[in-house]
Amino acid sequence: MPDLVKEYNITSTFFDRYFEQNAVNRYMVDSLKFMWFKIGKFVNPTKKNEIIKIYIQEEIKDFYENNIIKIPQLEFNITTKCSLKCKDCCALIPDFNQQGHIDLSFQDFKNQLDKITEIASIRHLIILGGEPLLNKDLPEIINYAAKNSSIDLIRITTNGTIVPTRELLDVINQNPNRIYFYLSNYSNNSNLDKLLKYEEIKKVLHDNHIRFQMVDSWNWLEEKGMAETPFSEEITKIKMDKCYRTKCNQILNGKFGICSKALGANELRISNCKDIIDITKSINLREDLIKFFKQEIIDSCRYCIISDNTVQPALQL
Numbered sequence: 094m095p096d097l098v099k100e101y102n103i104t105s106t107f108f109d110r111y112f113e114q115n116a117v118n119r120y121m122v123d124s125l126k127f128m129w130f131k132i133g134k135f136v137n138p139t140k141k142n143e144i145i146k147i148y149i150q151e152e153i154k155d156f157y158e159n160n161i162i163k164i165p166q167l168e169f170n171i172t173t174k175c176s177l178k179c180k181d182c183c184a185l186i187p188d189f190n191q192q193g194h195i196d197l198s199f200q201d202f203k204n205q206l207d208k209i210t211e212i213a214s215i216r217h218l219i220i221l222g223g224e225p226l227l228n229k230d231l232p233e234i235i236n237y238a239a240k241n242s243s244i245d246l247i248r249i250t251t252n253g254t255i256v257p258t259r260e261l262l263d264v265i266n267q268n269p270n271r272i273y274f275y276l277s278n279y280s281n282n283s284n285l286d287k288l289l290k291y292e293e294i295k296k297v298l299h300d301n302h303i304r305f306q307m308v309d310s311w312n313w314l315e316e317k318g319m320a321e322t323p324f325s326e327e328i329t330k331i332k333m334d335k336c337y338r339t340k341c342n343q344i345l346n347g348k349f350g351i352c353s354k355a356l357g358a359n360e361l362r363i364s365n366c367k368d369i370i371d372i373t374k375s376i377n378l379r380e381d382l383i384k385f386f387k388q389e390i391i392d393s394c395r396y397c398i399i400s401d402n403t404v405q406p407a408l409q410l
């Protein structure tokens with residue numbers, strides 16, 4: 094660990110979830126920006142570890158000496174509507190079909206993003222759902238986010254069932270070097286063959302010079318919901334060390350929390366977790382966010398049941 098960690102007495106939780114994650118996301122964003130848009134300087138992949146160490150030092154100085162807060166990654170859920178009904182959806186999206194959906198208006202998105210970026214910058218903003226292409230305000234949302242200089246890079250995550258509209262493609266092209274697509278890969282689920290439009294979407298993006306990522310398909314973990322009573326601190330720590338989603342950070346319906354499952358469960362009233370921040374009501378959002386990143390045990394994780402059972406991606410209910 095770098096010397097500044099001792100100097101500022103930084104706990105391992107704060108180091109892992111804030112400083113290291115900022116450095117890792119900065120490395121990823123810098124690499125993509127140089128590779129795709131020729132912005133910034135070459136980030137040598139063979140020196141990744143050394144570069145991240147330098148970035149960590151800079152992040153610590155920015156926080157303690159320059160008073161700057163950066164959110165390493167922020168998922169912005171703009172709709173719980175989805176064109177699929179995945180049995181093991183980690184955002185509990187199919188449960189919203191019974192309760193009623195949250196579909197963010199442009200005005201609400203603007204208010205919430207403004208509130209966050211008044212006090213923090215965002216390294217990597219991920220616009221997702223549900224299926225974000227079902228939100229009719231998506232072009233306006235993307236256009237507004239792209240104009241915000243506190244955001245380094247924007248990703249739209251889609252499940253590959255909907256071809257982007259002309260309006261959305263135009264907005265992306267009017268804001269060059271800011272936005273890319275991520276196609277979730279469900280291609281090893283042959284039951285979805287008729288619904289998935291990967292080739293059509295890739296062609297549209299390619300023809301419009303819009304960058305995208307689609308990684309190899311991987312198995313999912315079974316989604317087992319939330320427990321009625323909390324697990325002990327000891328078990329929760331083990332779960333949090335194991336769970337890759339502790340680095341997600343998401344906003345849903347004006348609330349900030351650790352991941353899509355925590356926020357979905359909160360909205361569905363499956364669990365009432367104490368650490369979720371209502372960004373529209375917070376009196377001191379800056380302090381609330383810092384406290385969140387320093388918090389060793391996240392209340393949502395105390396209730397969360399995680400599983401090791403792998404399942405096929407996107408099995409439909």
Ligand code: SF4
Nearest residue numbers: 175177179182223252
């Ligand atoms: S996993 Fe993705 S595609 Fe499937 S229901 Fe959830 S949000 Fe929709």
Ligand code: SF4
Nearest residue numbers: 336338339352394397
């Ligand atoms: S609530 Fe915590 S343990 Fe459960 S999925 Fe989210 S980050 Fe992981």
